[in-house]
Amino acid sequence: MRTLRLVLGDQLTRELSALRGVQPDDLILMAEVNDEASYVPHHRKKITFLFSAMRHFAQSLREEGLSVRYVRLDDPGNSHSLEGEVARALGDEAGLQRIVHTEPGEYRLMEIMREWPDRFDVPVEMRADDRFICSHERFARWASGKQRLTMEYFYREMRRETGLLMDGDQPEGGQWNYDAENRKALPSDTRLPRRAWIEPDAITFNVMALVEERFPDGFGDIEPFGYAVTREGAMEQLDWFIENALPDFGDYQDALKDGEAFLYHSVLSLYLNCGLLDPLEVCRKAEGAWQDGKAPLNAVEGFIRQIIGWREYVRGIYWHFMPEYLERNALNAHRPLPAFYWTAETDMACIADVVNTTRKHAYAHHIQRLMVTGNFALLAGIDPKAVNEWYLAVYADAYEWVEAPNTHGMALYADGGVMATKPYAASGAYIDRMSDHCGKCRYEVKAKTGEKACPFNYLYWNFMMENEARLKGNRRLGPILSNLNRFSDARREEIRGDANRFFESIGIARTQRKAS
Numbered sequence: 001m002r003t004l005r006l007v008l009g010d011q012l013t014r015e016l017s018a019l020r021g022v023q024p025d026d027l028i029l030m031a032e033v034n035d036e037a038s039y040v041p042h043h044r045k046k047i048t049f050l051f052s053a054m055r056h057f058a059q060s061l062r063e064e065g066l067s068v069r070y071v072r073l074d075d076p077g078n079s080h081s082l083e084g085e086v087a088r089a090l091g092d093e094a095g096l097q098r099i100v101h102t103e104p105g106e107y108r109l110m111e112i113m114r115e116w117p118d119r120f121d122v123p124v125e126m127r128a129d130d131r132f133i134c135s136h137e138r139f140a141r142w143a144s145g146k147q148r149l150t151m152e153y154f155y156r157e158m159r160r161e162t163g164l165l166m167d168g169d170q171p172e173g174g175q176w177n178y179d180a181e182n183r184k185a186l187p188s189d190t191r192l193p194r195r196a197w198i199e200p201d202a203i204t205f206n207v208m209a210l211v212e213e214r215f216p217d218g219f220g221d222i223e224p225f226g227y228a229v230t231r232e233g234a235m236e237q238l239d240w241f242i243e244n245a246l247p248d249f250g251d252y253q254d255a256l257k258d259g260e261a262f263l264y265h266s267v268l269s270l271y272l273n274c275g276l277l278d279p280l281e282v283c284r285k286a287e288g289a290w291q292d293g294k295a296p297l298n299a300v301e302g303f304i305r306q307i308i309g310w311r312e313y314v315r316g317i318y319w320h321f322m323p324e325y326l327e328r329n330a331l332n333a334h335r336p337l338p339a340f341y342w343t344a345e346t347d348m349a350c351i352a353d354v355v356n357t358t359r360k361h362a363y364a365h366h367i368q369r370l371m372v373t374g375n376f377a378l379l380a381g382i383d384p385k386a387v388n389e390w391y392l393a394v395y396a397d398a399y400e401w402v403e404a405p406n407t408h409g410m411a412l413y414a415d416g417g418v419m420a421t422k423p424y425a426a427s428g429a430y431i432d433r434m435s436d437h438c439g440k441c442r443y444e445v446k447a448k449t450g451e452k453a454c455p456f457n458y459l460y461w462n463f464m465m466e467n468e469a470r471l472k473g474n475r476r477l478g479p480i481l482s483n484l485n486r487f488s489d490a491r492r493e494e495i496r497g498d499a500n501r502f503f504e505s506i507g508i509a510r511t512q513r514k515a516s
Protein backbone atom coordinates (compact mmCIF):
# COMPACT_ATOMS: atom_id res chain seq x y z
CA MET A 1 0.00 0.00 0.00
CA ARG A 2 1.68 3.25 -1.11
CA THR A 3 2.06 5.32 2.05
CA LEU A 4 2.66 8.98 2.81
CA ARG A 5 5.01 9.15 5.79
CA LEU A 6 5.34 12.48 7.59
CA VAL A 7 8.56 13.27 9.44
CA LEU A 8 8.63 16.37 11.68
CA GLY A 9 11.63 18.57 12.37
CA ASP A 10 12.29 16.92 15.73
CA GLN A 11 11.93 13.36 14.40
CA LEU A 12 15.19 13.04 12.49
CA THR A 13 16.08 9.42 12.97
CA ARG A 14 15.97 6.44 10.67
CA GLU A 15 14.61 4.46 13.63
CA LEU A 16 11.49 6.67 13.78
CA SER A 17 8.30 4.65 14.19
CA ALA A 18 6.77 6.42 11.15
CA LEU A 19 9.60 5.06 8.98
CA ARG A 20 9.28 1.49 10.14
CA GLY A 21 8.42 -0.71 7.18
CA VAL A 22 9.05 2.08 4.65
CA GLN A 23 9.02 0.90 1.02
CA PRO A 24 10.81 2.45 -1.96
CA ASP A 25 7.53 3.56 -3.54
CA ASP A 26 6.31 5.27 -0.34
CA LEU A 27 6.64 9.03 -0.11
CA ILE A 28 8.32 10.64 2.89
CA LEU A 29 7.12 14.19 3.53
CA MET A 30 9.17 16.82 5.34
CA ALA A 31 8.17 20.47 5.36
CA GLU A 32 9.57 23.77 6.56
CA VAL A 33 6.42 25.75 7.41
CA ASN A 34 5.69 29.12 9.01
CA ASP A 35 3.23 27.59 11.47
CA GLU A 36 6.10 25.71 13.11
CA ALA A 37 8.80 28.30 12.50
CA SER A 38 6.76 31.14 14.01
CA TYR A 39 4.43 29.81 16.75
CA VAL A 40 6.90 31.38 19.14
CA PRO A 41 9.64 33.81 18.05
CA HIS A 42 12.27 31.06 17.79
CA HIS A 43 15.95 31.93 18.12
CA ARG A 44 17.40 32.22 14.63
CA LYS A 45 20.11 29.67 15.45
CA LYS A 46 17.42 27.20 16.51
CA ILE A 47 15.65 27.56 13.16
CA THR A 48 18.96 27.34 11.30
CA PHE A 49 19.94 24.23 13.22
CA LEU A 50 16.65 22.48 12.67
CA PHE A 51 16.19 23.33 9.00
CA SER A 52 19.75 22.31 8.21
CA ALA A 53 19.36 19.06 10.18
CA MET A 54 16.06 18.41 8.35
CA ARG A 55 17.67 18.99 4.95
CA HIS A 56 20.61 16.73 5.78
CA PHE A 57 18.27 14.03 7.03
CA ALA A 58 16.18 14.25 3.84
CA GLN A 59 19.39 13.92 1.82
CA SER A 60 20.42 10.79 3.74
CA LEU A 61 17.02 9.20 3.09
CA ARG A 62 17.34 9.95 -0.63
CA GLU A 63 20.85 8.48 -0.66
CA GLU A 64 19.30 5.32 0.70
CA GLY A 65 17.01 5.22 -2.34
CA LEU A 66 13.89 6.45 -0.57
CA SER A 67 11.58 9.00 -2.08
CA VAL A 68 11.31 12.31 -0.21
CA ARG A 69 9.08 15.30 -0.85
CA TYR A 70 10.92 18.12 0.90
CA VAL A 71 9.13 21.46 1.05
CA ARG A 72 11.36 24.46 1.71
CA LEU A 73 10.19 27.55 3.56
CA ASP A 74 10.45 29.66 0.41
CA ASP A 75 8.98 27.12 -2.03
CA PRO A 76 6.13 28.62 -4.02
CA GLY A 77 2.88 26.95 -3.08
CA ASN A 78 4.02 26.17 0.48
CA SER A 79 0.80 26.25 2.53
CA HIS A 80 2.85 26.89 5.68
CA SER A 81 1.05 24.35 7.82
CA LEU A 82 1.82 20.67 8.32
CA GLU A 83 -1.80 19.78 7.64
CA GLY A 84 -1.75 21.87 4.47
CA GLU A 85 1.41 20.11 3.29
CA VAL A 86 -0.06 16.66 3.91
CA ALA A 87 -3.14 17.74 1.91
CA ARG A 88 -0.97 19.11 -0.91
CA ALA A 89 1.10 15.93 -1.07
CA LEU A 90 -2.05 13.79 -1.28
CA GLY A 91 -3.39 16.04 -4.03
CA ASP A 92 -0.17 16.21 -6.07
CA GLU A 93 1.01 12.61 -5.83
CA ALA A 94 -1.04 9.80 -7.29
CA GLY A 95 -1.72 6.52 -5.50
CA LEU A 96 -1.09 7.45 -1.87
CA GLN A 97 -3.42 5.19 0.08
CA ARG A 98 -2.70 6.01 3.71
CA ILE A 99 -0.83 8.38 6.00
CA VAL A 100 1.59 7.20 8.66
CA HIS A 101 3.16 9.55 11.18
CA THR A 102 4.69 9.54 14.65
CA GLU A 103 2.94 11.38 17.49
CA PRO A 104 4.18 14.96 17.92
CA GLY A 105 6.02 16.30 20.95
CA GLU A 106 3.65 19.16 21.65
CA TYR A 107 0.03 19.17 22.74
CA ARG A 108 -1.01 21.95 20.33
CA LEU A 109 0.00 19.76 17.36
CA MET A 110 -1.47 16.63 18.93
CA GLU A 111 -4.85 18.37 19.01
CA ILE A 112 -4.60 19.10 15.28
CA MET A 113 -3.30 15.66 14.36
CA ARG A 114 -5.99 13.85 16.34
CA GLU A 115 -8.45 15.32 13.83
CA TRP A 116 -6.60 14.00 10.80
CA PRO A 117 -8.58 10.76 10.43
CA ASP A 118 -11.64 13.00 9.85
CA ARG A 119 -9.81 15.51 7.69
CA PHE A 120 -8.32 13.19 5.09
CA ASP A 121 -9.93 10.69 2.75
CA VAL A 122 -7.30 8.01 3.40
CA PRO A 123 -6.67 6.14 6.66
CA VAL A 124 -4.29 7.83 9.09
CA GLU A 125 -2.06 5.91 11.47
CA MET A 126 -0.43 7.85 14.30
CA ARG A 127 2.34 5.74 15.87
CA ALA A 128 3.82 6.07 19.34
CA ASP A 129 7.10 7.94 19.67
CA ASP A 130 9.23 5.11 21.03
CA ARG A 131 12.45 7.11 21.09
CA PHE A 132 11.74 7.46 24.80
CA ILE A 133 12.47 4.82 27.42
CA CYS A 134 9.17 5.36 29.24
CA SER A 135 5.94 5.15 27.23
CA HIS A 136 2.88 7.19 28.19
CA GLU A 137 1.25 4.00 29.51
CA ARG A 138 4.32 3.12 31.56
CA PHE A 139 4.38 6.58 33.12
CA ALA A 140 0.66 6.45 33.88
CA ARG A 141 1.17 3.09 35.58
CA TRP A 142 3.99 4.51 37.68
CA ALA A 143 2.02 7.65 38.56
CA SER A 144 -1.20 5.84 39.36
CA GLY A 145 -2.28 6.13 42.99
CA LYS A 146 0.77 8.17 44.05
CA GLN A 147 0.32 11.31 46.10
CA ARG A 148 3.68 12.70 45.04
CA LEU A 149 5.39 12.03 41.73
CA THR A 150 8.95 12.09 43.00
CA MET A 151 11.55 12.01 40.24
CA GLU A 152 14.07 10.04 42.32
CA TYR A 153 11.77 7.02 42.61
CA PHE A 154 10.84 7.18 38.94
CA TYR A 155 14.54 7.31 38.09
CA ARG A 156 15.28 4.18 40.13
CA GLU A 157 12.68 2.30 38.12
CA MET A 158 14.29 3.49 34.90
CA ARG A 159 17.68 2.32 36.21
CA ARG A 160 16.24 -1.11 36.94
CA GLU A 161 14.50 -1.31 33.58
CA THR A 162 17.48 -0.23 31.50
CA GLY A 163 20.06 -2.01 33.68
CA LEU A 164 22.21 1.13 33.53
CA LEU A 165 24.75 1.31 36.39
CA MET A 166 23.19 -1.72 38.03
CA ASP A 167 24.92 -4.53 39.85
CA GLY A 168 22.19 -7.13 39.88
CA ASP A 169 19.27 -5.36 41.47
CA GLN A 170 21.49 -2.93 43.38
CA PRO A 171 22.91 0.39 42.16
CA GLU A 172 26.60 0.36 41.25
CA GLY A 173 28.66 1.79 44.13
CA GLY A 174 25.85 1.16 46.61
CA GLN A 175 24.06 4.48 46.13
CA TRP A 176 21.40 5.51 43.63
CA ASN A 177 22.36 9.16 43.61
CA TYR A 178 25.70 10.98 44.05
CA ASP A 179 24.32 14.51 43.90
CA ALA A 180 25.80 15.48 47.26
CA GLU A 181 29.26 15.32 45.55
CA ASN A 182 28.09 17.40 42.60
CA ARG A 183 27.76 20.92 43.96
CA LYS A 184 31.24 22.41 43.69
CA ALA A 185 31.98 25.94 42.53
CA LEU A 186 34.58 26.19 39.78
CA PRO A 187 38.12 27.02 41.01
CA SER A 188 39.27 30.30 39.46
CA ASP A 189 42.31 28.69 37.77
CA THR A 190 40.29 25.96 36.01
CA ARG A 191 41.24 25.35 32.37
CA LEU A 192 38.05 24.38 30.64
CA PRO A 193 38.26 21.94 27.72
CA ARG A 194 38.09 23.57 24.27
CA ARG A 195 34.97 22.56 22.39
CA ALA A 196 35.34 20.95 18.97
CA TRP A 197 32.72 22.76 16.90
CA ILE A 198 31.69 21.70 13.41
CA GLU A 199 32.22 23.86 10.32
CA PRO A 200 28.99 24.68 8.46
CA ASP A 201 28.70 23.09 5.01
CA ALA A 202 26.93 24.39 1.89
CA ILE A 203 23.51 23.21 3.08
CA THR A 204 23.90 25.03 6.38
CA PHE A 205 25.16 28.19 4.63
CA ASN A 206 22.04 28.15 2.42
CA VAL A 207 19.80 27.81 5.45
CA MET A 208 21.68 30.62 7.22
CA ALA A 209 20.97 32.93 4.26
CA LEU A 210 17.30 31.89 4.22
CA VAL A 211 16.89 32.53 7.95
CA GLU A 212 18.65 35.89 7.67
CA GLU A 213 16.30 36.89 4.85
CA ARG A 214 13.07 35.59 6.41
CA PHE A 215 13.72 36.53 10.04
CA PRO A 216 15.79 39.73 9.79
CA ASP A 217 14.57 41.07 13.14
CA GLY A 218 14.41 37.76 14.96
CA PHE A 219 16.17 37.10 18.26
CA GLY A 220 19.62 35.58 18.36
CA ASP A 221 22.85 35.30 16.40
CA ILE A 222 22.95 32.97 13.42
CA GLU A 223 26.74 33.07 13.22
CA PRO A 224 29.12 31.66 14.22
CA PHE A 225 27.37 28.34 13.69
CA GLY A 226 29.15 25.27 15.03
CA TYR A 227 26.43 22.76 15.91
CA ALA A 228 26.28 19.36 14.25
CA VAL A 229 23.45 18.91 11.75
CA THR A 230 23.88 15.22 10.94
CA ARG A 231 23.87 12.04 12.97
CA GLU A 232 27.59 11.56 12.30
CA GLY A 233 28.33 15.08 13.55
CA ALA A 234 26.20 14.57 16.65
CA MET A 235 28.05 11.31 17.37
CA GLU A 236 31.34 13.23 17.14
CA GLN A 237 30.00 15.74 19.67
CA LEU A 238 28.96 12.87 21.94
CA ASP A 239 32.42 11.29 21.71
CA TRP A 240 34.05 14.65 22.42
CA PHE A 241 31.94 15.07 25.55
CA ILE A 242 32.61 11.56 26.87
CA GLU A 243 36.35 12.01 26.41
CA ASN A 244 36.80 15.62 27.49
CA ALA A 245 34.01 16.85 29.75
CA LEU A 246 32.19 13.90 31.31
CA PRO A 247 34.89 13.22 33.95
CA ASP A 248 34.28 16.68 35.48
CA PHE A 249 30.56 16.87 34.68
CA GLY A 250 29.48 15.78 38.16
CA ASP A 251 31.73 17.96 40.28
CA TYR A 252 30.88 21.21 38.46
CA GLN A 253 27.35 20.47 37.31
CA ASP A 254 25.94 23.36 39.37
CA ALA A 255 28.73 25.87 38.76
CA LEU A 256 28.39 29.18 36.92
CA LYS A 257 31.21 31.16 35.32
CA ASP A 258 31.02 34.56 33.69
CA GLY A 259 31.53 34.38 29.92
CA GLU A 260 31.56 30.57 29.88
CA ALA A 261 28.42 29.02 28.49
CA PHE A 262 29.26 25.34 28.43
CA LEU A 263 31.66 24.42 31.27
CA TYR A 264 31.54 20.59 31.50
CA HIS A 265 27.99 20.23 30.19
CA SER A 266 27.36 17.94 27.26
CA VAL A 267 25.50 20.33 24.91
CA LEU A 268 23.69 17.26 23.58
CA SER A 269 20.06 18.15 24.35
CA LEU A 270 19.49 19.71 20.93
CA TYR A 271 20.59 16.45 19.24
CA LEU A 272 18.68 14.19 21.62
CA ASN A 273 15.50 16.19 21.22
CA CYS A 274 15.49 16.28 17.43
CA GLY A 275 16.41 12.62 17.01
CA LEU A 276 20.05 12.81 15.92
CA LEU A 277 21.07 11.00 19.10
CA ASP A 278 19.29 8.25 20.98
CA PRO A 279 19.06 8.62 24.80
CA LEU A 280 20.00 5.02 25.55
CA GLU A 281 23.02 5.01 23.27
CA VAL A 282 24.23 8.21 24.94
CA CYS A 283 23.81 6.68 28.40
CA ARG A 284 25.52 3.44 27.41
CA LYS A 285 28.54 5.39 26.15
CA ALA A 286 28.72 7.25 29.45
CA GLU A 287 28.40 3.99 31.38
CA GLY A 288 31.17 2.52 29.22
CA ALA A 289 33.46 5.42 30.18
CA TRP A 290 32.94 4.56 33.86
CA GLN A 291 33.46 0.83 33.23
CA ASP A 292 36.74 1.67 31.43
CA GLY A 293 37.89 3.82 34.34
CA LYS A 294 37.75 7.01 32.26
CA ALA A 295 35.09 8.86 34.27
CA PRO A 296 34.13 8.70 37.95
CA LEU A 297 30.83 7.29 39.16
CA ASN A 298 29.50 10.59 40.53
CA ALA A 299 29.86 12.15 37.05
CA VAL A 300 28.41 9.23 35.11
CA GLU A 301 25.53 8.61 37.50
CA GLY A 302 24.71 12.34 37.52
CA PHE A 303 24.74 12.48 33.73
CA ILE A 304 22.66 9.32 33.26
CA ARG A 305 20.16 10.58 35.84
CA GLN A 306 19.58 13.72 33.77
CA ILE A 307 18.65 11.60 30.77
CA ILE A 308 16.80 8.51 31.99
CA GLY A 309 15.59 10.35 35.09
CA TRP A 310 14.77 14.01 34.46
CA ARG A 311 14.28 13.90 30.72
CA GLU A 312 11.90 10.94 30.79
CA TYR A 313 10.17 12.22 33.92
CA VAL A 314 9.39 15.69 32.51
CA ARG A 315 7.96 14.13 29.37
CA GLY A 316 5.78 11.92 31.55
CA ILE A 317 4.61 14.90 33.60
CA TYR A 318 3.81 16.93 30.46
CA TRP A 319 1.57 14.33 28.83
CA HIS A 320 0.07 13.24 32.15
CA PHE A 321 -1.11 16.76 33.06
CA MET A 322 -1.71 18.53 29.75
CA PRO A 323 -3.63 20.57 28.74
CA GLU A 324 -4.65 21.73 32.20
CA TYR A 325 -1.00 21.91 33.35
CA LEU A 326 -0.20 25.12 31.51
CA GLU A 327 -3.35 26.85 32.72
CA ARG A 328 -2.12 26.73 36.30
CA ASN A 329 -0.69 29.84 37.90
CA ALA A 330 -0.31 28.70 41.49
CA LEU A 331 1.52 31.80 42.67
CA ASN A 332 -0.82 34.13 40.80
CA ALA A 333 2.08 35.81 39.00
CA HIS A 334 1.13 38.47 36.47
CA ARG A 335 4.01 40.86 35.87
CA PRO A 336 5.21 41.15 32.27
CA LEU A 337 8.56 39.77 31.13
CA PRO A 338 11.26 42.47 31.46
CA ALA A 339 12.76 43.65 28.19
CA PHE A 340 16.24 42.57 29.32
CA TYR A 341 15.33 38.92 28.69
CA TRP A 342 15.71 39.88 25.02
CA THR A 343 18.25 42.72 25.14
CA ALA A 344 20.58 41.71 28.01
CA GLU A 345 20.49 45.39 29.00
CA THR A 346 20.59 45.10 32.76
CA ASP A 347 23.17 45.88 35.42
CA MET A 348 22.66 42.45 36.99
CA ALA A 349 25.83 40.75 35.73
CA CYS A 350 24.47 37.22 36.10
CA ILE A 351 21.37 37.89 34.01
CA ALA A 352 23.26 39.85 31.37
CA ASP A 353 25.69 36.94 31.05
CA VAL A 354 22.95 34.31 30.65
CA VAL A 355 20.99 36.37 28.12
CA ASN A 356 24.18 37.08 26.14
CA THR A 357 25.05 33.39 26.16
CA THR A 358 21.52 32.56 25.09
CA ARG A 359 21.58 35.10 22.28
CA LYS A 360 24.92 33.82 20.99
CA HIS A 361 24.41 30.08 21.26
CA ALA A 362 20.67 29.40 21.68
CA TYR A 363 22.01 27.54 24.72
CA ALA A 364 22.40 28.04 28.45
CA HIS A 365 23.18 25.30 30.91
CA HIS A 366 20.74 24.05 33.50
CA ILE A 367 21.79 26.20 36.43
CA GLN A 368 21.78 29.33 34.29
CA ARG A 369 18.22 28.50 33.20
CA LEU A 370 17.02 27.49 36.66
CA MET A 371 18.86 29.67 39.14
CA VAL A 372 19.47 32.86 37.15
CA THR A 373 16.74 33.67 34.62
CA GLY A 374 14.29 31.18 36.12
CA ASN A 375 14.91 32.30 39.69
CA PHE A 376 14.55 35.94 38.72
CA ALA A 377 11.22 35.28 36.97
CA LEU A 378 10.01 33.38 40.03
CA LEU A 379 11.02 36.08 42.51
CA ALA A 380 9.68 38.91 40.36
CA GLY A 381 6.34 37.18 39.82
CA ILE A 382 6.51 37.15 36.02
CA ASP A 383 3.49 35.71 34.24
CA PRO A 384 4.23 32.01 33.56
CA LYS A 385 2.82 32.23 30.03
CA ALA A 386 5.37 34.93 29.12
CA VAL A 387 8.21 33.01 30.75
CA ASN A 388 7.25 29.76 29.04
CA GLU A 389 7.13 31.49 25.69
CA TRP A 390 10.59 32.92 26.21
CA TYR A 391 12.15 29.57 27.13
CA LEU A 392 10.35 27.83 24.29
CA ALA A 393 11.68 30.41 21.83
CA VAL A 394 15.28 30.95 22.80
CA TYR A 395 16.84 27.49 23.21
CA ALA A 396 17.80 25.18 20.37
CA ASP A 397 16.61 22.20 22.43
CA ALA A 398 13.21 23.67 23.31
CA TYR A 399 9.98 21.79 22.60
CA GLU A 400 7.04 22.14 24.91
CA TRP A 401 7.14 18.56 26.28
CA VAL A 402 10.50 19.32 27.92
CA GLU A 403 10.44 23.09 28.24
CA ALA A 404 7.10 23.41 30.03
CA PRO A 405 7.60 21.14 33.07
CA ASN A 406 11.06 22.62 33.57
CA THR A 407 9.86 26.21 33.35
CA HIS A 408 6.31 26.11 34.58
CA GLY A 409 6.93 23.45 37.19
CA MET A 410 10.55 23.44 38.27
CA ALA A 411 11.56 27.09 37.83
CA LEU A 412 8.28 28.93 38.51
CA TYR A 413 6.36 26.57 40.79
CA ALA A 414 3.34 27.59 38.71
CA ASP A 415 2.08 23.98 38.81
CA GLY A 416 1.65 24.29 42.57
CA GLY A 417 4.19 21.63 43.47
CA VAL A 418 3.81 18.76 40.99
CA MET A 419 7.49 18.94 40.04
CA ALA A 420 9.13 20.57 43.04
CA THR A 421 8.39 20.27 46.73
CA LYS A 422 9.09 23.99 47.20
CA PRO A 423 9.85 26.97 44.98
CA TYR A 424 13.52 27.11 43.85
CA ALA A 425 13.82 30.64 45.25
CA ALA A 426 17.31 31.87 46.01
CA SER A 427 18.85 35.19 46.99
CA GLY A 428 22.09 36.66 45.65
CA ALA A 429 24.12 34.58 48.11
CA TYR A 430 23.43 31.42 46.09
CA ILE A 431 24.65 33.01 42.85
CA ASP A 432 27.68 34.40 44.66
CA ARG A 433 28.56 30.98 46.07
CA MET A 434 28.26 29.18 42.74
CA SER A 435 29.71 31.82 40.38
CA ASP A 436 32.15 34.66 39.79
CA HIS A 437 29.43 37.02 38.52
CA CYS A 438 28.99 39.07 41.68
CA GLY A 439 32.55 40.41 41.69
CA LYS A 440 31.82 41.97 38.28
CA CYS A 441 28.41 43.35 39.12
CA ARG A 442 27.52 46.96 39.92
CA TYR A 443 25.17 45.67 42.64
CA GLU A 444 26.53 44.55 45.99
CA VAL A 445 25.60 40.99 46.83
CA LYS A 446 26.29 41.49 50.54
CA ALA A 447 23.86 44.45 50.73
CA LYS A 448 20.32 43.35 51.55
CA THR A 449 18.37 46.55 50.88
CA GLY A 450 18.94 49.94 49.35
CA GLU A 451 19.87 51.25 45.91
CA LYS A 452 23.14 49.31 45.71
CA ALA A 453 21.78 46.01 47.01
CA CYS A 454 21.65 42.99 44.71
CA PRO A 455 18.01 42.88 43.52
CA PHE A 456 17.90 39.11 44.12
CA ASN A 457 18.23 39.87 47.87
CA TYR A 458 15.19 42.09 48.40
CA LEU A 459 13.21 40.33 45.66
CA TYR A 460 13.71 37.07 47.57
CA TRP A 461 12.05 38.45 50.70
CA ASN A 462 9.48 40.36 48.68
CA PHE A 463 8.57 37.04 47.02
CA MET A 464 8.19 35.39 50.44
CA MET A 465 6.01 38.27 51.60
CA GLU A 466 3.85 38.24 48.49
CA ASN A 467 3.34 34.48 48.82
CA GLU A 468 3.36 34.11 52.59
CA ALA A 469 -0.29 33.03 52.74
CA ARG A 470 0.00 30.67 49.78
CA LEU A 471 3.16 28.96 51.00
CA LYS A 472 2.57 28.80 54.72
CA GLY A 473 1.50 25.14 54.59
CA ASN A 474 4.78 24.13 52.88
CA ARG A 475 6.87 22.41 55.51
CA ARG A 476 10.11 22.77 53.57
CA LEU A 477 9.72 26.54 53.75
CA GLY A 478 8.94 26.47 57.48
CA PRO A 479 12.25 27.92 58.72
CA ILE A 480 12.25 30.66 56.08
CA LEU A 481 8.68 31.71 56.78
CA SER A 482 9.37 31.65 60.55
CA ASN A 483 12.28 33.97 59.89
CA LEU A 484 10.00 36.24 57.84
CA ASN A 485 7.51 36.20 60.66
CA ARG A 486 10.04 37.98 62.83
CA PHE A 487 10.54 40.85 60.34
CA SER A 488 9.31 44.18 61.70
CA ASP A 489 6.75 46.21 59.75
CA ALA A 490 9.47 48.75 58.97
CA ARG A 491 11.72 46.05 57.50
CA ARG A 492 8.90 44.67 55.41
CA GLU A 493 8.10 48.17 54.18
CA GLU A 494 11.73 48.75 53.24
CA ILE A 495 11.87 45.50 51.23
CA ARG A 496 8.56 46.25 49.53
CA GLY A 497 9.76 49.76 48.69
CA ASP A 498 13.03 48.48 47.16
CA ALA A 499 11.18 45.84 45.15
CA ASN A 500 8.60 48.30 43.84
CA ARG A 501 11.23 50.87 42.88
CA PHE A 502 13.12 48.13 41.09
CA PHE A 503 10.02 46.90 39.23
CA GLU A 504 9.34 50.52 38.28
CA SER A 505 12.91 50.94 36.99
CA ILE A 506 12.66 47.91 34.70
CA GLY A 507 9.19 48.81 33.46
CA ILE A 508 7.22 45.93 34.96
CA ALA A 509 5.42 47.63 37.85
CA ARG A 510 2.20 48.18 35.86
CA THR A 511 0.69 44.75 36.51
CA GLN A 512 1.07 43.76 40.11
CA ARG A 513 0.80 40.26 41.46
CA LYS A 514 -2.92 39.92 42.16
CA ALA A 515 -3.99 39.21 45.72
CA SER A 516 -4.78 35.58 46.45
Ligand code: FAD
Pocket: 264, 265, 266, 267, 268, 269, 270, 272, 273, 303, 306, 307, 310, 311, 312, 314, 364, 365, 366, 367, 369, 370, 374, 391, 392, 395, 397, 398, 399, 402, 403, 404, 406, 407, 410, 411
Ligand atom coordinates in the same frame (compact mmCIF):
# COMPACT_ATOMS: atom_id res chain seq x y z
P1 FAD B 1 23.66 18.43 30.39
O1 FAD B 1 23.77 19.25 31.61
O2 FAD B 1 24.91 17.96 29.76
O3 FAD B 1 22.71 17.20 30.73
C1 FAD B 1 22.69 16.02 29.94
C2 FAD B 1 21.34 15.81 29.31
O4 FAD B 1 20.38 15.53 30.29
C3 FAD B 1 20.79 16.97 28.51
O5 FAD B 1 21.30 17.00 27.21
C4 FAD B 1 19.29 16.73 28.56
O6 FAD B 1 18.89 15.88 27.51
C5 FAD B 1 19.10 16.00 29.87
N1 FAD B 1 18.59 16.89 30.91
C6 FAD B 1 19.29 17.50 31.88
N2 FAD B 1 18.47 18.16 32.71
C7 FAD B 1 17.24 17.98 32.23
C8 FAD B 1 15.96 18.43 32.66
N3 FAD B 1 15.78 19.17 33.74
N4 FAD B 1 14.90 18.09 31.90
C9 FAD B 1 15.04 17.34 30.79
N5 FAD B 1 16.22 16.87 30.36
C10 FAD B 1 17.30 17.19 31.08
N6 FAD B 1 15.94 20.96 28.39
C11 FAD B 1 15.62 20.74 27.12
O7 FAD B 1 16.08 19.76 26.53
N7 FAD B 1 14.77 21.57 26.45
C12 FAD B 1 14.24 22.67 27.05
O8 FAD B 1 13.47 23.41 26.43
C13 FAD B 1 14.57 22.93 28.40
N8 FAD B 1 14.08 24.03 29.03
C14 FAD B 1 14.43 24.25 30.33
C15 FAD B 1 13.89 25.37 30.98
C16 FAD B 1 14.23 25.64 32.30
C17 FAD B 1 13.63 26.82 33.00
C18 FAD B 1 15.10 24.77 32.98
C19 FAD B 1 15.46 25.02 34.39
C20 FAD B 1 15.63 23.66 32.35
C21 FAD B 1 15.30 23.38 31.03
N9 FAD B 1 15.81 22.26 30.36
C22 FAD B 1 15.45 22.04 29.06
C23 FAD B 1 16.63 21.26 31.06
C24 FAD B 1 18.15 21.50 30.99
O9 FAD B 1 18.45 22.79 31.42
C25 FAD B 1 18.70 21.25 29.60
O10 FAD B 1 18.31 19.97 29.16
C26 FAD B 1 20.21 21.31 29.59
O11 FAD B 1 20.65 22.56 30.06
C27 FAD B 1 20.73 21.08 28.18
O12 FAD B 1 22.11 21.24 28.14
P2 FAD B 1 23.11 20.02 28.02
O13 FAD B 1 22.74 19.20 26.85
O14 FAD B 1 24.49 20.59 28.06
O15 FAD B 1 22.77 19.23 29.33
Ligand code: DLZ
Pocket: 007, 008, 009, 010, 011, 031, 032, 033, 034, 036, 037, 038, 042, 046, 047, 050, 104, 105, 106, 109, 399, 400
Ligand atom coordinates in the same frame (compact mmCIF):
# COMPACT_ATOMS: atom_id res chain seq x y z
C1 DLZ C 1 10.78 23.85 15.93
C2 DLZ C 1 10.41 23.63 14.48
C3 DLZ C 1 10.60 24.65 13.55
C4 DLZ C 1 11.26 25.92 13.92
N1 DLZ C 1 10.23 24.48 12.27
C5 DLZ C 1 9.69 23.31 11.86
C6 DLZ C 1 9.26 23.12 10.54
O1 DLZ C 1 9.28 24.02 9.72
N2 DLZ C 1 8.78 21.91 10.19
C7 DLZ C 1 8.67 20.88 11.07
O2 DLZ C 1 8.25 19.78 10.68
N3 DLZ C 1 9.04 21.06 12.35
C8 DLZ C 1 9.54 22.23 12.77
N4 DLZ C 1 9.88 22.43 14.07
C9 DLZ C 1 9.65 21.32 15.01
C10 DLZ C 1 8.16 21.24 15.38
O3 DLZ C 1 7.75 22.47 15.91
C11 DLZ C 1 7.95 20.07 16.34
O4 DLZ C 1 7.90 18.91 15.59
C12 DLZ C 1 6.70 20.20 17.15
O5 DLZ C 1 6.80 21.30 18.00
C13 DLZ C 1 6.41 18.94 17.96
O6 DLZ C 1 7.41 18.70 18.89
